[in-house]
Amino acid sequence: MKKVILVILGFFALLAAYPVLFLAAGSLMGKQELAVYLAPVLAKGGGYAAFRLFPMYPTLRAYVELLLDSPGYFIMFWNSVRITAGILLGQLLAGVPAAWGFARFEFPFKRAVFTVYVTLMMMPFQVTMLSNYLVLDQMGLMDTLWAVILPGAFSTFPVFIMYRFFTGIPEAVVESARIDGAGEWKIFLHLGLPLGSGGICSAMVLGFLECWNLIEQPLTFLKNKELWPLSLYLPDIGLLEAPAAFAASVVVLLPAFFIFLGGQDYLEQGIVAAAVKE
Known part of the structure; x- marks a missing residue:
């Protein structure tokens, strides 16, 4: 019973932390990769936005442009x-x-x-x-x-x-x-x-x-x-x-x-x- 409760609590904790993971992963993606995932929302297209927790091609270009x-x-x-x-x-x-x-x-x-x-x-x-x-x-x-x-x-x-x-x-x-x-x-x-x-x-x-x-x-x-x-x-x-x-x-x-x-x-x-x- 205790393990079941821990699993349920862990699931809700992961659900609560997902927006932060979403931000962290998105900040490491390039423009092309983000455009593929977010086009249905930001380009006012059809369908829903998709997302990955791990970028296919991680890059720090967004941080360089922001901070420098x-x-x-x-x-x-x-x-x-x-x-x-x-x-x-x-x-x-x-x-x-x-x-x-x-x-x-x-x-x-x-x-x-x-x-x-x-x-x-x-x-x-x-x-x-x-x-x-x-x-x-x-x-x-x-x-x-x-x-x-x-x-x-x-x-x-x-x-x-x-x-x-x-x-x-x-x-x-x-x-x-x-x-x-x-x-x-x-x-x-x-x-x-x-x-x-x-x-x-x-x-x-x-x-x-x-x-x-x-x-x-x-x-x-x-x-x-x-x-x-x-x-x-x-x-x-x-x-x-x-x-x-x-x-x-x-x-x-x-x-x-x-x-x-x-x-x-x-x-x-x-x-x-x-x-x-x-």
Whole structure:
């Protein structure tokens, strides 16, 4: 019975990993080979696209053209780095103190304010898009990277994740620090941050995976294509661009893949914390 379960789980795991294998194999194929497989879809012909998991004639030409002959790719890569780094830094500076305040202090309407935070977290971007657009336009930030960075930096989801970890710190530990003469700021720096590091790392991992793949926000707030991130690198793909598109997809996937591997434990903790009800 155990072997049957493992076989079934292995099948579904392979099914889930197939798109990644599809990308990796396609990035090693030449234009002619890809054209044969993808012509029914990209050339609007009849039938269905076919594919092989192992290229008949492997080549690295697509990677060479992408990494050596495509300066626009590096510009968009740098845009993605700046957007992601800016959002994560903002979430650290704004979200960590906010989560600590919700977790450790009592103030009027605390539960109501936190409910508003959770409500905002559940709203899709389309709901807040107009209000964000109007505010950013009044601030003169439209068509700049700040138009994407600032709304993301003040996202409520990291606060919700880190709040769960900060509430798990025993009150006796905090009270002991106060009895020893530590002020609130020192308690936050020397007690809250180390003990809540799991939640902070979890929020950063989840935030990176989200920010690295932003699509709607850049399309809405950035009219200048020179400011677009990698997630918008190839919105339209034809047969001639197919090899570069596959190679670009693999290269874009690698940072998220390594972040996922390095922060897998924190990611699992964050998912568990997000599933716990208040």
